Amino acid sequence: MKVRLKIWRQENAKAKGAFVTYDFEEVSPEMSFLEMLDALNQKLIKKSDSPIAFDSDCREGICGSCGLYINGRPNGPEKGISTCQLSMRAFKDGDTIYVEPWRAKPFPVIKDLIVDRSAFDKILHAGGFISVNTGSAPDGNSILVPKEYSDLAFDSSVCIGCGACVAACKNASAMLFVAAKVSHLALLPQGRPEARERVKNMVMEMDRLGFGNCTNTGACEAECPKEINLTNIARLNREYFTAKVL
Amino acid sequence: MAILDAKIPEGSLAEKWTQYKNSVKLVNPANKKKLDIIVVGTGAAGSSAASALGELGYNVKVFCYQDSPRRAHAIASQGGINATKNYQNDGDSVYRLFYDMIKGGDFRAREANVYRAAEVSSQVIDHYTALGVPFARDYGGSLTNRSFGGVQVSRTFYAKGQTGQQCMLGSYSSLNRQISEGTVTMFSRREMLDLVLVDGKARGIITRNLITGELERHSAHAVVLASGGYGTIYYLSTLAIQSNGTAAWKAHLKGALFANPSFAQIHPTSIPQLNEYQSKLTLMSESLRNDGRIWVPKEKNDKRHPNDIPEEDRDYYLERRYPAYGNLVPRDVGSRAAKERCDAGYGVGPTGLAVYMDFRDAIKKQGDKTIEANYGNLFQLYDTITGINPYKEPMQIYPSAHYTMGGLWVDYNLMTNIPGLYAIGEANFADHGANRLGAASLMQCSGDGYFILPFTISDYMADQIKTPRIPVNLKEFDEAEENVRKRLEKLISINGTQTPTFFHKKLGKIMWDYCGMVRNEEGLKKAAELVKELKHEFWTDLKVPDNLNELNQEIEKAGRVSDFFDLAGLLITDALNRKESCGAHFREESQTPDGEAQRNDDEYLYVAAWEFKGEKIPHQLHKEKLKFEEVEVQVRSYK
Ligand SMILES: Cc1cc2nc3c(=O)[nH]c(=O)nc-3n(C[C@H](O)[C@H](O)[C@H](O)COP(=O)(O)OP(=O)(O)OC[C@H]3O[C@@H](n4cnc5c(N)ncnc54)[C@H](O)[C@@H]3O)c2cc1C
Ligand code: SF4
Ligand code: FES
Numbered sequence: 001m002k003v004r005l006k007i008w009r010q011e012n013a014k015a016k017g018a019f020v021t022y023d024f025e026e027v028s029p030e031m032s033f034l035e036m037l038d039a040l041n042q043k044l045i046k047k048s049d050s051p052i053a054f055d056s057d058c059r060e061g062i063c064g065s066c067g068l069y070i071n072g073r074p075n076g077p078e079k080g081i082s083t084c085q086l087s088m089r090a091f092k093d094g095d096t097i098y099v100e101p102w103r104a105k106p107f108p109v110i111k112d113l114i115v116d117r118s119a120f121d122k123i124l125h126a127g128g129f130i131s132v133n134t135g136s137a138p139d140g141n142s143i144l145v146p147k148e149y150s151d152l153a154f155d156s157s158v159c160i161g162c163g164a165c166v167a168a169c170k171n172a173s174a175m176l177f178v179a180a181k182v183s184h185l186a187l188l189p190q191g192r193p194e195a196r197e198r199v200k201n202m203v204m205e206m207d208r209l210g211f212g213n214c215t216n217t218g219a220c221e222a223e224c225p226k227e228i229n230l231t232n233i234a235r236l237n238r239e240y241f242t243a244k245v246l
Numbered sequence: 247m248a249i250l251d252a253k254i255p256e257g258s259l260a261e262k263w264t265q266y267k268n269s270v271k272l273v274n275p276a277n278k279k280k281l282d283i284i285v286v287g288t289g290a291a292g293s294s295a296a297s298a299l300g301e302l303g304y305n306v307k308v309f310c311y312q313d314s315p316r317r318a319h320a321i322a323s324q325g326g327i328n329a330t331k332n333y334q335n336d337g338d339s340v341y342r343l344f345y346d347m348i349k350g351g352d353f354r355a356r357e358a359n360v361y362r363a364a365e366v367s368s369q370v371i372d373h374y375t376a377l378g379v380p381f382a383r384d385y386g387g388s389l390t391n392r393s394f395g396g397v398q399v400s401r402t403f404y405a406k407g408q409t410g411q412q413c414m415l416g417s418y419s420s421l422n423r424q425i426s427e428g429t430v431t432m433f434s435r436r437e438m439l440d441l442v443l444v445d446g447k448a449r450g451i452i453t454r455n456l457i458t459g460e461l462e463r464h465s466a467h468a469v470v471l472a473s474g475g476y477g478t479i480y481y482l483s484t485l486a487i488q489s490n491g492t493a494a495w496k497a498h499l500k501g502a503l504f505a506n507p508s509f510a511q512i513h514p515t516s517i518p519q520l521n522e523y524q525s526k527l528t529l530m531s532e533s534l535r536n537d538g539r540i541w542v543p544k545e546k547n548d549k550r551h552p553n554d555i556p557e558e559d560r561d562y563y564l565e566r567r568y569p570a571y572g573n574l575v576p577r578d579v580g581s582r583a584a585k586e587r588c589d590a591g592y593g594v595g596p597t598g599l600a601v602y603m604d605f606r607d608a609i610k611k612q613g614d615k616t617i618e619a620n621y622g623n624l625f626q627l628y629d630t631i632t633g634i635n636p637y638k639e640p641m642q643i644y645p646s647a648h649y650t651m652g653g654l655w656v657d658y659n660l661m662t663n664i665p666g667l668y669a670i671g672e673a674n675f676a677d678h679g680a681n682r683l684g685a686a687s688l689m690q691c692s693g694d695g696y697f698i699l700p701f702t703i704s705d706y707m708a709d710q711i712k713t714p715r716i717p718v719n720l721k722e723f724d725e726a727e728e729n730v731r732k733r734l735e736k737l738i739s740i741n742g743t744q745t746p747t748f749f750h751k752k753l754g755k756i757m758w759d760y761c762g763m764v765r766n767e768e769g770l771k772k773a774a775e776l777v778k779e780l781k782h783e784f785w786t787d788l789k790v791p792d793n794l795n796e797l798n799q800e801i802e803k804a805g806r807v808s809d810f811f812d813l814a815g816l817l818i819t820d821a822l823n824r825k826e827s828c829g830a831h832f833r834e835e836s837q838t839p840d841g842e843a844q845r846n847d848d849e850y851l852y853v854a855a856w857e858f859k860g861e862k863i864p865h866q867l868h869k870e871k872l873k874f875e876e877v878e879v880q881v882r883s884y885k
Contacts, residue, residue, distance in 0.1 A: 012796065014528065030521045038525060038747070045745045045791050045800065053799055055313060057486040059526045061319040062411055085630055110457055111797045118434070121314050126427040129419035130378045134298040134696045135369070141333060144387030154380040154405060157412060161316055185378050213862035 001027045001093035008100040027157035033086040054113040059084045064160030069100040074223040082225040102167035106210045119209045126205035127198035128181045156183035158226045165220035171212030176220040179236035180228045196243035250870045254358045254655040259876045263362045271708035282466035284436045286314030291671025293417035294695025300424030311437045316418040317726045319486040323410020325531035326402035326685040329367040338399040340364045349397045351427040351679020352829035353879045359676045366697040377416040379392030394684035396576035402685045407624040440726045441500045448667035459795040465716035475650040475672035481754020483647035484529040490806040502662040503855040505675035508821035512763045513648035514580035518600045526648040532684040537608035562837035568620040571884040578681045578830040581645035595642045604640035651678040655855040659702035670694035680829025712727035719859045737804045742787030746803035749784045766834040770822045781811040826850045
């Protein structure tokens with residue numbers, strides 16, 4: 001099949017970017033979206049053009065490296081997957097496909113489709129951990145955790161830190177990402193001792209880094225490849241207000 | 247051969263580690279602050295090491311080429327992590343895990359290291375649990391386990407099919423805590439391109455800033471490589487596509503011995519290659535073999551839909567050949583058995599290079615819900631990629647390159663033969679012999695990082711307290727940086743016609759065809775020739791676009807592929823040298839009448855550690871004789 005690609009090209013952080021059109025005919029529906037870009041890059045290199053820069057590593061939806069804005073949606077038309085899991089079967093012969101990097105002020109573009117997501121790491125430096133030193137942990141079974149809570153914590157912990165939630169949000173809010181981490185740790189007894197400090201510090205850092213406010217539009221949940229749900233944000237708010245009040 | 251002293255402490259196996267810890271030299275807290283340690287890699291090994299060293303008060307610098315340390319390949323591990331808790335009361339013990347690993351590794355691993363890895367495994371689980379890793383629990387709230395290949399107890403802790411993600415996020419969280427406390431400085435999007443030696447000691451690294459292309463110098467009193475495995479030498483593998491052997495190889499060129507390079511694990515259950523564009527193969531975790539039954543049709547070319555093939559026409563070949571372990575045989579055995587069936591014409595799927603893994607019986611017995619709770623995300627992953635629903639029909643699977651047991655040679659201290667250079671996690675060779683057991687890597691990586699290296703490095707650091715911070719303007723840094731620059735310039739100036747990926751694919755195919763699941767003398771010799779020719783072509787016809795002083799993913803790839811050519815050469819040399827079958831290394835010339843691996847303990851009961859002697863000069867082989875004091879070396883049987 002063939003597709004017309006309109007891909008955001010930007011030489012570096014300071015350069016002005018623009019869409020460049022590529023008519024690509026050697027597309028097979030069996031390719032993944034990133035394999036399609038790989039193939040296009042092979043062609044560009046051979047023609048002495050600059051290949052398109054984009055991040056990826058695991059190529060199975062778990063590392064969170066990839067993540068492109070495709071036809072106006074993070075990770076393209078399908079729900080619950082990251083960009084590397086998107087197949088060209090999702091497109092038709094002759095389609096025009098727009099490909100852009102995440103657009104959000106706290107995620108500046110580095111080159112083409114690559115953005116700087118280090119703001120996410122910084123939020124976690126502010127409190128995304130349980131302070132336990134190596135060697136001082138009690139036996140794994142000394143603290144029983146109701147399965148229900150443990151399962152819920154797991155559901156929150158599967159966030160891959162990809163940033164699709166921020167890219168999907170008109171306010172560039174990082175609430176879903178922060179809520180997932182806060183929930184994961186708050187739901188476990190091991191995470192309770194620091195729960196108040198954690199939520200306050202992480203939210204403060206998120207604000208400091210320029211992420212926008214949450215206005216409950218739910219776009220993040222709809223586009224999250226791991227389907228992290230909005231109840232996490234409700235839990236974050238509850239944790240935050242109790243922390244503030246106490 | 248004098249350089250190969252494994253420095254194994256005296257005493258009985260069960261006491262070695264305790265005695266070692268009691269006698270190891272320590273560094274007082276005030277001095278630790280003045281000592282710098284570089285850690286290359288942020289996987290389960292690197293993140294845990296860096297955070298443990300930071301907690302102790304060392305000044306740690308950590309490097310990874312991803313944009314965030316959390317994305318290291320360990321994030322993709324699926325099925326589980328072993329520990330000898332014996333929570334299931336099924337007879338597990340440190341000794342049993344140790345024995346399973348020694349046997350699983352086909353008696354080609356070092357007893358003392360393996361025993362210690364088993365010994366610290368319980369602490370790893372305690373620590374991860376305390377860090378908030380949501381391991382699976384039962385209804386009473388206790389941690390629960392499952393079993394994995396090659397063993398008869400349930401000792402594997404798991405978090406659905408995302409155990410690696412959860413352990414990785416656990417160690418990343420401890421890393422974040424140290425970053426916030428200022429003991430650890432993180433350098434992401436950096437690639438180590440050389441090791442710097444000063445007076446024969448590891449004193450620093452040269453990195454390329456992957457955003458600006460700048461070459462940077464970093465010095466330290468010791469360097470720890472936690473750079474992962476090189477399974478991507480096969481191009482298609484279950485690893486993250488950027489995984490590579492460069493860091494280890496650069497250390498090798500500076501004198502570090504490379505041990506057992508040909509011990510590469512081919513995992514039996516990954517989604518088969520579907521087309522020629524494919525950039526990676528997706529693993530279907532070994533844990534699935536707890537409930538999935540593996541079979542092929544009894545008749546060749548049986549074109550019926552698998553659901554229409556009745557029980558009597560199915561060949562559950564693992565259960566048939568290995569009644570004691572059945573579908574849970576170790577990986578090397580499972581992979582070869584699948585290849586044997588497919589080569590004999592019984593394979594299924596469009597290419598005939600696949601076998602079925604069937605959950606019908608498990609679903610019938612346990613119900614959809616239980617199966618979903620245990621493997622939900624893996625089933626979904628399979629469905630997304632293949633469009634086939636494994637609740638309704640069997641998965642199709644085939645072996646694929648997965649893990650490298652070989653790696654940098656280290657002694658009991660996890661130090662290479664270069665003073666001050668350590669290797670931990672998948673990057674070293676130490677714990678898995680000729681075949682790794684499932685769920686034993688996360689365990690080893692985390693054990694190395696959290697509970698072993700912090701002790702062993704202290705022994706070396708105690709002698710460094712009089713050495714002031716290493717300046718980076720030494721001539722050794724000048725030279726190393728200049729060499730890196732020259733090599734990058736050479737790569738980019740070839741200006742030929744083919745891309746790095748083109749060469750990587752071709753190299754991978756040669757390695758898979760001749761140095762994969764089965765090997766023989768003739769094939770290996772042919773592979774050596776083919777690799778040599780292709781390497782020549784690479785250095786004359788490579789095309790790398792754009793410039794060095796910018797983000798340039800093709801120069802990154804070119805550098806890694808260039809090292810793969812040299813590593814491939816050594817891998818083949820090692821495979822040729824070892825004229826026996828053991829674990830994942832199966833030499834066709836060396837098999838029993840019923841097709842099982844035939845070891846030759848008289849001649850090959852050793853670790854092959856290779857020394858680089860210079861371009862165009864053959865590597866020199868050093869043998870570390872393996873002494874088995876605790877276990878009896880036996881024929882490894884799973885029948
Ligand atoms: C699909 C899959 C599933 C698996 N499942 C399991 C499982 O269930 N249980 C289990 O025990 N094991 C499993 N394994 C094996 C396990 O994941 C790996 O062995 C383990 O992740 C290795 O961890 P590591 O810390 O040694 O290295 P990695 O996780 O590979 O990390 C390497 C690090 O080094 C950095 N690095 C490398 N080179 C350089 C350089 N030159 N410069 C700077 N940085 C560099 C990288 O950026 C990265 O941070 C699985 C493996 C695969 C492929
Ligand atoms: S919450 Fe979802 S979208 Fe946001 S970073 Fe995590 S996985 Fe990505
Ligand atoms: S490449 Fe890892 S999530 Fe897509």
